[in-house]
Amino acid sequence: MEYLKEWLKTILYMNVLLLVCDGFVKNTKYESYLKFFSGFLMMLCLLKPVIDIAGAGKYMDASYIINQMKNEWEVIAGSGDLRDMKDDIQKEYDDAIEEQVTDLGTAYHIIVTDVRVRWENDASAVRELSVEGEETDGTPQIHEFREALEEFYHLDDDRIAITIRD
DSSP states (O other), X not given: OHHHHHHHHHHHHHXXXXXXXXXXXXXXXXXXXXXXXXXXXXXXXXXXXXXXXXXXXXXXXXXXXXHHHHHHHHHHHHSHHHHHHHHHHHHHHXXXXXXXXXXXXXXXXXXXXXXXXXXXXXXXXXXXXXXXXEEOSSOOOHHHHHHHHHHHHTOOGGGEEEEEXX
């Protein structure tokens, strides 16, 4: 009975973990890879009793799986595909920030023409933001726009450069 409880708990935890991961990559080109990987993991979880009966449980030990995963990540890290994936993800982040800043600029009577983002060394947060734009019909509210960017991206005033052309 205890084995059954642990097995069901493992399936539940794995399902919750995979749902959270799915939320992070939803509507990206990596969604299909996650679905394949998560299907594989769920299949392993569901087949665990059969694996235990067959005596292959020692190969399913967590430390064995972690070591295998580390080895696979080392191989992947050495390949150019991972660098390309990192560049693609970085580009998606930059595009999303550019879209956000453009939409925000419209609210402050500014037509944003260029957005440049500089990231922290570990790419964990935005370090600097440069925005170029033009005036619209109304008076551009540059100070308010700067304050909104400071609050939205958690940046200091000196980390935001706004240039408005007439």
